[in-house]
Amino acid sequence: MMTLVKCIVPLLLFTLLSVLACSAQESPYFVTYDHHMEEPGNLEIEVSSTTDVPRSGQKFYFAPWTELEYGVTARWTSELYLEGQSTWGDSTIFTGWRLENRFRPLKREHWINPVLYLEYENLNEASRIQKEIEGEAPDVSSPNSVLRAEKDRELESKLILSSDTHDWNLAGNFIVAKNFSQSEGVEFGYSFGFSRPLATLASGSNCRFCRENFSAGMEIYGGLGSTLGFGFNDTAQYAAPVFAWLISDNATLRFSPGVGLTHASSPVLFRFGYSYEIPSIGSKLSHLLGGKR
Amino acid sequence: MSRGLILMAICIFALASMMRGQNAFYWPDPTWRAPESAVAKPNPLAQKTWAAAGGKKLFLRNCAECHDRDGNGLVKKHSADLQLPVVQQQSDGTLFWKISNGNTGRGMPSFSKLPELERWQLVLFLRTLKPPADSHAGP
Numbered sequence: 395m396m397t398l399v400k401c402i403v404p405l406l407l408f409t410l411l412s413v414l415a416c417s418a419q420e421s422p423y424f425v426t427y428d429h430h431m432e433e434p435g436n437l438e439i440e441v442s443s444t445t446d447v448p449r450s451g452q453k454f455y456f457a458p459w460t461e462l463e464y465g466v467t468a469r470w471t472s473e474l475y476l477e478g479q480s481t482w483g484d485s486t487i488f489t490g491w492r493l494e495n496r497f498r499p500l501k502r503e504h505w506i507n508p509v510l511y512l513e514y515e516n517l518n519e520a521s522r523i524q525k526e527i528e529g530e531a532p533d534v535s536s537p538n539s540v541l542r543a544e545k546d547r548e549l550e551s552k553l554i555l556s557s558d559t560h561d562w563n564l565a566g567n568f569i570v571a572k573n574f575s576q577s578e579g580v581e582f583g584y585s586f587g588f589s590r591p592l593a594t595l596a597s598g599s600n601c602r603f604c605r606e607n608f609s610a611g612m613e614i615y616g617g618l619g620s621t622l623g624f625g626f627n628d629t630a631q632y633a634a635p636v637f638a639w640l641i642s643d644n645a646t647l648r649f650s651p652g653v654g655l656t657h658a659s660s661p662v663l664f665r666f667g668y669s670y671e672i673p674s675i676g677s678k679l680s681h682l683l684g685g686k687r
Numbered sequence: 688m689s690r691g692l693i694l695m696a697i698c699i700f701a702l703a704s705m706m707r708g709q710n711a712f713y714w715p716d717p718t719w720r721a722p723e724s725a726v727a728k729p730n731p732l733a734q735k736t737w738a739a740a741g742g743k744k745l746f747l748r749n750c751a752e753c754h755d756r757d758g759n760g761l762v763k764k765h766s767a768d769l770q771l772p773v774v775q776q777q778s779d780g781t782l783f784w785k786i787s788n789g790n791t792g793r794g795m796p797s798f799s800k801l802p803e804l805e806r807w808q809l810v811l812f813l814r815t816l817k818p819p820a821d822s823h824a825g826p
Contacts, residue, residue, distance in 0.1 A: 433796050469790060500792050503789075503797055595738065598740025
């Protein structure tokens with residue numbers, strides 16, 4: 395418990411200081427979802443990765459994923475994930491795909507804004523992206539040849555609660571997942587995040603290093619066991635500062651160094667992400683194919 | 688007969704003038720109304736007209752895709768012509784509320800992800816949108 399406090403307190407202080415010292419518009423979170431949906435008709439292409447610093451006896455891995463996020467309507471966003479991983483001294487494999495949908499039931503902004511999330515995952519147990527963490531900690535010691543043979547077909551739902559208050563975003567996600575391939579019961583997880591842009595007034599110039607283009611925050615996420623054993627036992631828990639930089643009007647760069655808080659967690663998780671938004675993809679494609687714009 | 692033709696020509700000319708530079712397919716949503724408390728909110732940047740330059744940058748980044756660069760709306764998007772008096776006559780507080788909440792049923796997303804002051808900057812910039820000098824804007 396003391397170790398946990400020793401890790402969290404400096405991280406919180408560091409994040410708060412960097413946030414107060416300065417405040418972007420794209421969410422800096424990697425794991426936590428807020429209530430902001432993709433704008434209707436826009437397609438966001440994101441390339442991200444998760445890398446960890448392994449414990450002794452474990453191997454270093456690099457797990458990239460590609461995310462295609464499309465705004466179906468102003469209240470419905472759909473996403474497709476393709477993911478893989480490469481383990482040092484082992485192999486590089488494709489670990490599967492995910493299809494998720496987020497639906498915002500309320501029309502207007504409220505103090506707390508709920509979003510309903512439903513995802514189907516067709517993965518194998520070698521998946522390492524750790525986009526969300528539920529149940530017990532993943533097996534990062536077994537070889538890929540063994541793990542890729544174990545299917546992980548899962549239906550996952552989340553209740554996303556998010557609030558924008560005084561330029562801060564506060565968000566909490568509650569996860570319930572059912573793996574249809576294995577008898578793991580129903581698994582639970584959570585994530586919380588807060589973030590803020592480093593400046594709240596836009597300058598008139600087209601600067602890329604202005605504070606208004608940066609945002610920072612913090613995420614805390616982890617598993618909560620399953621119906622077979624609820625609680626923190628053998629679960630992975632992380633605290634991770636998050637940073638985002640709006641490098642152009644359409645592109646955002648994100649970074650998050652996460653610290654493992656339990657023995658079952660990786661000591662450090664590094665996440666990098668680059669996203670590019672294509673506005674009105676439908677009319678652009680139609681224009682390319684010779685239609686009217 | 689000739690009087691009728693002249694009258695018709697005047698009407699067509701007047702209508703054409705009103706629509707010039709505007710999205711003629713824009714139809715305001717009568718149910719999209721800001722609450723009284725929001726209508727009365729003053730723009731904290733009202734005296735800081737220099738902040739409109741930042742508002743323009745934000746407008747081009749977040750709004751121009753649907754409302755066009757000069758704010759007169761795009762037919763294909765059915766987006767509002769922001770130069771129209773029906774928009775410009777609304778209070779700063781109303782415009783701020785509409786930017787913050789969106790009108791998701793009509794495809795206008797919420798922009799509450801922008802910091803509050805940036806949304807006020809957008810309102811400040813919207814006030815600078817004027818129809819071309821030779822047109823007579825009307826609702």
